[in-house]
Amino acid sequence: MKKRVGVFVCECGTNIAATVDTVQVAEFAKTLPGVVYSTNYKYMCSDPGQDLIRKAIEEQKLEQVVVASCSPRMHEHTFRKAAAAGGLNPYMMEMVNIREQDSWVHHDKDQATTKAKSLVRMAVAKALRNKPLQVSTVPITKKALVIGGGIAGMQAALDIAEGGHQVIIVEREASIGGKMTQLDKTFPTMDCAA
Amino acid sequence: MVAAAQHPNIELMTYSEVTDVKGFIGNFKVTVKQKPKYVDWELCTGCGTCMEKCPTKKIPDEFDFGMGQRTAIHLVYPQAVPGKPYIDAAHCTKLTSGKCGICEKVCPTDSIRFNDIPVFKELEVGAIVMATGYDQFDWKSAYGEYGYGKYPDVISGLEFERLLSAGGPTGGQIKRPSDGREPKNVAFIKCVGSRDDTKGKSYCSRACCMYTAKHAYQVKTKIEDSEAYVFYMDVRTAGKSYEEFYQRALNAGAKYIRGRVSKIYPRGDKLILKSEETLLGMPIEVEADLVVLASAMVPAAGAVELAKMVGFSVDKDGWFQEAHPKLQPVETFAAGVYLAGTCQGPKDIPDTVAQASGAAVKVLGLLSKTELATEPMVSEVDVTKCSGCGLCVPICPYSAISLQEYRERGGHGHGPFTRQVAEINSSLCQGCGACLPACRTLALNLKGFTNDQLAAEVDALCL
Amino acid sequence: MSIETNAAGWEPKIIVFACNWCSYAAADLAGLNHLEYGADVRIIRTPCSGRMDPMLILRAFNRGVDGVLLSG
Numbered sequence A: 001m002k003k004r005v006g007v008f009v010c011e012c013g014t015n016i017a018a019t020v021d022t023v024q025v026a027e028f029a030k031t032l033p034g035v036v037y038s039t040n041y042k043y044m045c046s047d048p049g050q051d052l053i054r055k056a057i058e059e060q061k062l063e064q065v066v067v068a069s070c071s072p073r074m075h076e077h078t079f080r081k082a083a084a085a086g087g088l089n090p091y092m093m094e095m096v097n098i099r100e101q102d103s104w105v106h107h108d109k110d111q112a113t114t115k116a117k118s119l120v121r122m123a124v125a126k127a128l129r130n131k132p133l134q135v136s137t138v139p140i141t142k143k144a145l146v147i148g149g150g151i152a153g154m155q156a157a158l159d160i161a162e163g164g165h166q167v168i169i170v171e172r173e174a175s176i177g178g179k180m181t182q183l184d185k186t187f188p189t190m191d192c193a194a
Numbered sequence B: 001m002v003a004a005a006q007h008p009n010i011e012l013m014t015y016s017e018v019t020d021v022k023g024f025i026g027n028f029k030v031t032v033k034q035k036p037k038y039v040d041w042e043l044c045t046g047c048g049t050c051m052e053k054c055p056t057k058k059i060p061d062e063f064d065f066g067m068g069q070r071t072a073i074h075l076v077y078p079q080a081v082p083g084k085p086y087i088d089a090a091h092c093t094k095l096t097s098g099k100c101g102i103c104e105k106v107c108p109t110d111s112i113r114f115n116d117i118p119v120f121k122e123l124e125v126g127a128i129v130m131a132t133g134y135d136q137f138d139w140k141s142a143y144g145e146y147g148y149g150k151y152p153d154v155i156s157g158l159e160f161e162r163l164l165s166a167g168g169p170t171g172g173q174i175k176r177p178s179d180g181r182e183p184k185n186v187a188f189i190k191c192v193g194s195r196d197d198t199k200g201k202s203y204c205s206r207a208c209c210m211y212t213a214k215h216a217y218q219v220k221t222k223i224e225d226s227e228a229y230v231f232y233m234d235v236r237t238a239g240k241s242y243e244e245f246y247q248r249a250l251n252a253g254a255k256y257i258r259g260r261v262s263k264i265y266p267r268g269d270k271l272i273l274k275s276e277e278t279l280l281g282m283p284i285e286v287e288a289d290l291v292v293l294a295s296a297m298v299p300a301a302g303a304v305e306l307a308k309m310v311g312f313s314v315d316k317d318g319w320f321q322e323a324h325p326k327l328q329p330v331e332t333f334a335a336g337v338y339l340a341g342t343c344q345g346p347k348d349i350p351d352t353v354a355q356a357s358g359a360a361v362k363v364l365g366l367l368s369k370t371e372l373a374t375e376p377m378v379s380e381v382d383v384t385k386c387s388g389c390g391l392c393v394p395i396c397p398y399s400a401i402s403l404q405e406y407r408e409r410g411g412h413g414h415g416p417f418t419r420q421v422a423e424i425n426s427s428l429c430q431g432c433g434a435c436l437p438a439c440r441t442l443a444l445n446l447k448g449f450t451n452d453q454l455a456a457e458v459d460a461l462c463l
Numbered sequence C: 001m002s003i004e005t006n007a008a009g010w011e012p013k014i015i016v017f018a019c020n021w022c023s024y025a026a027a028d029l030a031g032l033n034h035l036e037y038g039a040d041v042r043i044i045r046t047p048c049s050g051r052m053d054p055m056l057i058l059r060a061f062n063r064g065v066d067g068v069l070l071s072g
Helices: A022-029 A047-060 A072-085 A099-103 A109-127 A151-162 A178-182 B002-006 B049-053 B093-097 B102-106 B157-164 B208-222 B242-251 B303-310 B349-367 B451-462 C023-032 C054-062
Strands: A005-010 A035-041 A064-069 A093-097 A136-139 A143-147 A166-170 B010-013 B016-024 B027-034 B119-125 B127-130 B134-136 B154-156 B185-192 B227-232 B255-258 B263-267 B270-277 B282-288 B290-295 B297-299 B337-339 B371-374 B379-381 B401-408 B417-424 B444-446 C014-019 C041-046 C067-071
Touching: A005 A022, A005 A047, A005 A109, A022 A035, A022 A064, A022 A109, A035 A047, A047 A064, A047 A072, A064 A072, A064 A109, A072 A093, A072 C023, A093 A099, A093 A109, A099 A109, A099 C023, A109 B451, A109 C041, A143 A151, A143 B119, A143 B349, A151 A166, A151 A178, A151 B002, A151 B010, A151 B127, A151 B349, A166 B016, A178 B157, B002 B010, B016 B303, B027 B127, B049 B102, B127 B303, B127 B349, B154 B157, B157 B208, B157 B290, B185 B208, B185 B270, B185 B282, B208 B227, B208 B242, B208 B290, B227 B270, B255 B270, B270 B290, B337 B349, B379 B417, B451 C014, B451 C041, B451 C054, C014 C023, C014 C054, C023 C041, C054 C067
Parallel strands: A005 A035, A005 A064, A064 A093, A143 A166, A143 B127, A166 B010, B127 B337, B154 B290, B185 B227, B185 B290, B227 B255, C014 C041, C014 C067
Antiparallel strands: A136 B371, B016 B027, B027 B119, B134 B297, B263 B270, B270 B282, B379 B444, B401 B417
């Protein structure tokens, strides 16, 4: 596997760096098979951070990118875009969670750093096997269905209709209005419900 | 309401239920059952002659919780939208015993259809908004100390609304259900079913503090020399102008008592509420003519089944589960399906309207596109390995796998032939990978989480 | 066979296979709340617990893991 992997270790200010020795992790990453470049940076998700990834991809001719930072549930999209900006298929970016699942839940710096290294090794191993993936497209039926014709259903339907699209309200009772129609005046304005 | 009915872009399908949902974001196929109304609404003008002449007049009106009466052919309520009547088949004598048919005779447009049957319609839509609302917690089966519903003058907040409403059974005059007398002392009990792990639900129903303040205020201003007692655990007025509204109720003279009512029992024609005033640390007894319970909100009947049909999850209490409580409060885990209002959790009208508009924006965002990008991390089949056993087909929770004919070129003395192989509909596949362990020939793989990749991860961690 | 949990320097190796939509999110939530747990735990993100092939669990044990938690 002669792929060129770049590893980017985020410090997240002190969120990661206070518990994980990011310099050590970045140095360790260089020893992993396939890794040709690694670095750490204060905020990888910031504009300069993303720029750093983009430039490294171009200059180091990286084929795979590993970002060790927060949870992929947080910034996977961000870093996929950064990888794409560098000319890679966005799915060649692999994220590894060293914040929510490392620096924030451990306080022993040695242990947390060891764990971060191990997680980076895992991510590099996976990244080496990443393949470019293509997003496909499907057409859209430009019509909406609202199930329930109470306050929520009517409001949603009206807003969608005002936006210029067809809406169908399906209501179980013979009249729309829902619970609202049973109410007298409503707080805090005391105007009528219907 | 009328605005929704009259909007040229809105089509109403009332007295109808969703019976099946297939497809995926941008391309749903929904089956709707239109229940028989026994009235042709195309012809009906809503003149109301049928309702005047219907001889079955003494049916307890569900809309007024049985406090009023209605006919068998009726409107849900007089201002119903659409303003056209339907026949309640369970009570109509023509439909139950074949006799009567008066409405048919008096209808000037001949729109009565006693032979009406359910009609199933198939709809094609790109997005779905769930707005199924809530029901009231059935306090009668849970709260023995409040009489299990055997005292007619212990009613729910929604029933009290009907007594306050100008369109209600009393024309807006507060009258006791038992004897029609105007009550002087009205007691309110909050958190009936809410914040009660033992008998009810653990959550706060959010709207009750405010509507109880409103009820107490209305008692004080509508009934002379009245007293409004509010038994509460906490007063939660987190909302714009809410605390001010609560103060208004207090200034009107509502008496707030911090304590849980432990028992209600009758004395003469009055009800006695035994409680504790925890701020004074002493037991208290209040005599009331009418007791109003702020019963909890629970998911609407059938909501859980509907969620299952549409393909997203509900929480422990049956409320529709949002994709993320803070960042995706109107999305569900089913792409293209959005949440509005109390189906997602208890909330009041301002929050409901806000969430509904939020859901509408999500829908508009979706419908403003002409094409939709699909997540590429989906399963794929290596047809050279697939034996066509079909074990993966029933496992897929999204019905994304089907067996298809695959044409082999043949060779080695064989001519071309066809065999069955699994095929993934990548639009339906959500990339869960549940099909992989079922595949005996390793023909299935999940892009982005391949067997190879997960094995490499395990190996790397074991070093 | 006995497991000497008190032996000095012994650290168990535990692999967690966590579903992206629930357990992995829960682990993130634990992080958000700074709920501390042993640093020997390593989480592998899976798209769903349904994705879990028993072979992966056996593979982990085969390579010397002390415990596997499959959560989803």
